[in-house]
Amino acid sequence: MIGLAKKIPLLDFYIERLRAEPGYFGDWEVPMRYTSAIEEHVAVRSSVAFFDVSHMGRIALRGPDVVSFIQYIYTKDLSKVKEWSMSGPTLALTELARVKDDEMLYKISEEEWLLVPNALARERMLEYFRKVISEKGFRVEVSDLTEKYSMLAIQGPRSAELMESLGAKWAGDLKLLEFRLNEEIAGAKLYLVSRSGWTGEDGFEVWGDHGEVKKLVETLISRGVKAAGLIARDTLRIEMGFVLGGHEYGEDPVKFPCAVSLRYGMGAISWDKKGFVGEDALRACRREGARWIRVGLRMGKEAGRLFPREGSGVYVEDVYVGWITSSCYSPVLNRGVAMAYIDTRYAILGEEVEVDIRGKKYTAKIVDFPFIKK
Amino acid sequence: MKNWVNTMSFIEVKAKGKTYLVAKDRRYTETDEWALRESSGLIRMGITDYAQKELKDIVAVELPQVGRVVKKGEELGVIDSVKATSSYYAPVSGKVVSINRELEKSPELVNKDPYGAGWIVVIEPLDPREYESLLTPEQYAEKISKR
Numbered sequence: 001m002i003g004l005a006k007k008i009p010l011l012d013f014y015i016e017r018l019r020a021e022p023g024y025f026g027d028w029e030v031p032m033r034y035t036s037a038i039e040e041h042v043a044v045r046s047s048v049a050f051f052d053v054s055h056m057g058r059i060a061l062r063g064p065d066v067v068s069f070i071q072y073i074y075t076k077d078l079s080k081v082k083e084w085s086m087s088g089p090t091l092a093l094t095e096l097a098r099v100k101d102d103e104m105l106y107k108i109s110e111e112e113w114l115l116v117p118n119a120l121a122r123e124r125m126l127e128y129f130r131k132v133i134s135e136k137g138f139r140v141e142v143s144d145l146t147e148k149y150s151m152l153a154i155q156g157p158r159s160a161e162l163m164e165s166l167g168a169k170w171a172g173d174l175k176l177l178e179f180r181l182n183e184e185i186a187g188a189k190l191y192l193v194s195r196s197g198w199t200g201e202d203g204f205e206v207w208g209d210h211g212e213v214k215k216l217v218e219t220l221i222s223r224g225v226k227a228a229g230l231i232a233r234d235t236l237r238i239e240m241g242f243v244l245g246g247h248e249y250g251e252d253p254v255k256f257p258c259a260v261s262l263r264y265g266m267g268a269i270s271w272d273k274k275g276f277v278g279e280d281a282l283r284a285c286r287r288e289g290a291r292w293i294r295v296g297l298r299m300g301k302e303a304g305r306l307f308p309r310e311g312s313g314v315y316v317e318d319v320y321v322g323w324i325t326s327s328c329y330s331p332v333l334n335r336g337v338a339m340a341y342i343d344t345r346y347a348i349l350g351e352e353v354e355v356d357i358r359g360k361k362y363t364a365k366i367v368d369f370p371f372i373k374k
Numbered sequence: 375m376k377n378w379v380n381t382m383s384f385i386e387v388k389a390k391g392k393t394y395l396v397a398k399d400r401r402y403t404e405t406d407e408w409a410l411r412e413s414s415g416l417i418r419m420g421i422t423d424y425a426q427k428e429l430k431d432i433v434a435v436e437l438p439q440v441g442r443v444v445k446k447g448e449e450l451g452v453i454d455s456v457k458a459t460s461s462y463y464a465p466v467s468g469k470v471v472s473i474n475r476e477l478e479k480s481p482e483l484v485n486k487d488p489y490g491a492g493w494i495v496v497i498e499p500l501d502p503r504e505y506e507s508l509l510t511p512e513q514y515a516e517k518i519s520k521r
Contacts, residue, residue, distance in 0.1 A: 015391070019391050019392065033430065033431075036430055036431050037430070037431045037455075037456045037457070038431050038456060041456075231431075231456060231457055234457060235456055235457070304434055304478065305433040305434045305454070305481070306433075306434050306454060307454075309459075328456055328457055329433040329434075329454070329456050329457075331456075358436070358452065
């Protein structure tokens with residue numbers, strides 16, 4: 001994959017201007033870190049920082065059947081979404097109720113929507129959409145905008161104040177998950193500005209032509225706004241208990257349990273909705289009861305800042321009861337934290353389990369998400 | 375043209391848009407450890423400025439048992455950063471006679487002062503000649519300048 005990796009459009013600029021350390025994520029070369037992932041993480045939690053997230057997919061759907069198409073693909077009821085508003089995250093399932101991708105949808109009008117698939121799912125989802133459209137005869141036109149626009153996420157408790165200081169006087173009044181089209185901020189012409197993000201903090205996401213986004217980045221740098229890379233983005237999402245494809249979910253029915261076990265929350269599944277892909281299997285999982293459940297594990301004091309690696313086991317009285325799906329050091333808690341699937345019979349909040357770190361057992365506590373108080 | 379400069383106690387190597395310091399009073403391994411022969415003959419070791427800058431965000435340093443006998447190149451322990459783990463290796467064969475317990479509380483010392491307070495292990499060498507076979511500061515500087 002690495003040989004075929006594409007650079008996000010502004011990567012060389014970040015390396016030159018901000019000494020970004022590049023790295024690979026899926027088939028993209030992206031900024032992994034600028035100064036220190038811990039500092040970047042803390043900047044997002046306590047102030048504001050920006051991420052270039054142009055590796056994320058962006059797809060437009062147009063046509064008279066868009067609503068029936070997305071109602072067929074996703075688990076959430078999308079029939080009552082307001083115009084200029086986002087809905088999600090929601091899930092696209094396989095027939096076996098495994099998760100293809102978790103996505104946000106943006107409604108411009110009844111017949112025009114945008115959606116943001118994960119970087120690793122973009123090609124797969126495009127292919128899947130085209131197949132469903134041709135097989136079922138939906139009148140929907142799919143276009144891939146991913147490489148047309150760069151995308152920034154400006155995240156942190158001071159993000160609204162920052163946006164207003166850049167001339168977007170309306171920013172503070174934009175409600176969570178609302179968006180605006182064709183705005184100009186500090187001389188940069190942007191296609192879309194939404195109040196959203198994936199860090200657990202207040203924030204905005206903007207899409208625009210690469211040159212315009214570069215202009216905005218120059219302004220952010222001149223205002224002293226810190227740049228943050230993908231490592232910090234990962235530790236931020238883990239602290240919030242947000243899932244990531246390939247870690248907490250995937251299409252493989254052997255490797256990943258059914259979507260019920262994911263315990264996604266946030267209204268991602270509308271149980272009163274009928275007729276979506278994977279519904280029968282999903283309801284069967286629900287009827288039979290989940291064997292596995294996704295929980296948070298917070299490492300005990302003896303572990304210092306250590307955390308168990310992805311794929312390693314979780315034990316109770318030496319019985320294997322589950323496995324780790326994501327983990328990191330939490331800069332806010334100053335502890336290791338992890339997400340794990342564990343056997344529901346052992347999934348007792350507040351109880352202790354043991355995890356293996358390089359052959360040594362350490363105690364961790366089963367906790368709910370998010371790991372940090374918000 | 376060499377892309378490094380000599381100062382009093384360090385060679386400054388410019389590579390990948392960054393400056394890396396190579397202390398001139400010690401020897402180096404291909405795997406980015408430094409080794410310093412003290413007047414007692416004991417070998418103090420740690421990881422280089424280059425290595426700590428690559429790892430950054432160090433959150434834990436796993437230390438070996440005092441008394442452990444190691445071969446040159448054998449894994450001594452691991453260093454955890456926010457998301458990743460890497461190993462560090464014995465620069466010479468010998469016995470571990472001292473470990474830097476400060477790192478248990480403050481692993482960030484490796485980031486802050488890799489050649490000083492961030493030392494990791496002291497080894498009593500089996501064969502004093504092994505030290506001489508390690509990379510000189512100039513050889514190590516040349517190596518990292520080409521990475």
